[in-house]
Amino acid sequence: MNYAMRVMMKMTPTxxxxxxxxxxxxxxxxxxxxxxxxxxxxxxxxACRRYRDQLxxxxxxxxxxxxxxxYQLGDExxxxxxxxxxxxxxxxxx
Amino acid sequence: MNQxxxxxxxxxxxxxxxxxxxxxxxxxxxxELAEDLVQETFLAALRGIxxxxxxSSLKTWLIGILRRKIVDHYRRSAxxxxxDSEELxxxxxxxxxxxxxxxxxxxWIAGEGPADWSELPGTELEQSELQRMIGLCIAALPGRLAAxxxxxxxxxxxxxxxxxxxxISTSNLWVMLHRARARLRQCLERYMTGKM
Numbered sequence: 001m002n003y004a005m006r007v008m009m010k011m012t013p014t015x016x017x018x019x020x021x022x023x024x025x026x027x028x029x030x031x032x033x034x035x036x037x038x039x040x041x042x043x044x045x046x047a048c049r050r051y052r053d054q055l056x057x058x059x060x061x062x063x064x065x066x067x068x069x070x071y072q073l074g075d076e077x078x079x080x081x082x083x084x085x086x087x088x089x090x091x092x093x094x
Numbered sequence: 095m096n097q098x099x100x101x102x103x104x105x106x107x108x109x110x111x112x113x114x115x116x117x118x119x120x121x122x123x124x125x126e127l128a129e130d131l132v133q134e135t136f137l138a139a140l141r142g143i144x145x146x147x148x149x150s151s152l153k154t155w156l157i158g159i160l161r162r163k164i165v166d167h168y169r170r171s172a173x174x175x176x177x178d179s180e181e182l183x184x185x186x187x188x189x190x191x192x193x194x195x196x197x198x199x200x201x202w203i204a205g206e207g208p209a210d211w212s213e214l215p216g217t218e219l220e221q222s223e224l225q226r227m228i229g230l231c232i233a234a235l236p237g238r239l240a241a242x243x244x245x246x247x248x249x250x251x252x253x254x255x256x257x258x259x260x261x262i263s264t265s266n267l268w269v270m271l272h273r274a275r276a277r278l279r280q281c282l283e284r285y286m287t288g289k290m
Contacts, residue, residue, distance in 0.1 A: 014200025015207075016192045023272035027246070027253060028264075047207035054208055054279050061221075061228050062247045069229045071119040073111045073129065081133045082107050088140055089103060 013037050015048050022052045026059060103140055110153050114160050120229065120244055121164050123237040131167065135160040161249075165259045168238055172261070185236045185273060189280050209283055216286025224282075231281035235274055242267065243274040 013021070018041045021034055030038070042049050073081075114135060118128035138159050139146070146155050191206035193199050211217055219227075232240050242260065245251050246267075257267050 014192070015202050016190070016200040019190060019276065020269075020272050023275050024268045026275075027268055027271055047202045050208040050210065051279070054211065054283075055275050057211075058228065058275065058278055058282065059247060061225055062232075062243075063250070065225055065229060065232075065248055069116045069120055069233070071112070071116040071128075073107075073115045073132065077115075077129045077132075078107050078111055081111065081129075081136055082104050084133055085103050085107070085136055085140055088137055 013041055015041075015045060018042075018045070018048050019051055022048070022055060026055065103136070106136060106139070106152075106156075110156055113153060114156060117157060117160060118164065120232050120248075121237070121241045122167060123240075127167070131160060131163045134163050138163070164241060168241055169261055172238075181236060181238070185239060185270070189273075189276050208279065209287065211283070211286060214283070214286040215288055219286070227282060227285045228278065231278050231285070234281060235277055239270055239274040239277070242270050243278075246271060 018038060021030060021038050024030055025035075025038065042052065111132065114132045115128055118131050119125070122128055122131065135156060139156055142159075146152065150158075191203045193201055193203055216224075232244060235243065242256065245256050245259070246253070253264055253267055257264055260267075262270075
């Protein structure tokens with residue numbers, strides 16, 4: 001690889017860099033040069049374009065996610081907690 | 095002891111136990127730990143019932159207590175996580191497939207990049223089913239990543255607050271959120287492909 005190409009490779013962000021920057025751009029406004037780097041990369045890289053679209057899709061899904069994910073405390077665990085509370089409350093009453 | 099609280103607290107477990115447990119299961123790993131945190135939450139609520147002003151619902155108040163218990167758990171465990179720990183190694187394990195060396199270093203390995211989701215069998219899935227899957231995928235994340243990610247994207251807390259709670263730097267937060275998203279993307283893709 002000649003010098004000019006090595007410099008080019010250094011200047012051009014990799015998909016690995018870009019995926020990290022795409023994620024960051026969801027958390028805070030990225031710098032202007034970064035914004036331009038991402039935009040230029042996405043023009044030529046369909047894999048990273050998909051990556052971006054999918055992260056956005058995930059963010060949308062998650063923001064509507066309810067915390068009621070359907071996990072259930074078993075009866076045993078419930079009884080255990082109740083009796084702990086009972087002990088605590090009678091100790092507190094004395 | 096507040097008489098109302100005394101009469102009601104055993105109903106708390108029936109009424110709010112599952113909701114609190116679900117909240118914990120998304121954010122910490124292991125039923126036992128989640129159960130312990132729920133129990134600690136109820137205990138703290140019982141002791142501090144006079145702090146409940148009725149400005150929010152009882153459930154919101156309980157969730158707030160649990161949220162702080164979860165943060166405490168990670169702050170405590172952060173002090174014991176060594177550089178070689180299993181948890182840390184799992185958090186750091188790369189999931190995306192990039193070339194490690196050569197001219198293409200850092201670029202997607204052909205055929206191992208993100209799939210076209212519109213061509214996967216899972217694309218027909220309903221929104222509610224996708225949401226159920228994303229819940230399962232979050233529950234499969236390493237605990238700390240799940241806790242940070244849900245704090246950011248489900249609770250929609252701002253970054254500064256999260257960093258303060260978890261005692262991490264903002265750049266650290268961004269890196270961990272990136273890891274969480276990369277894993278969630280891969281996990282969802284596997285579901286959609288029918289590989290899980």
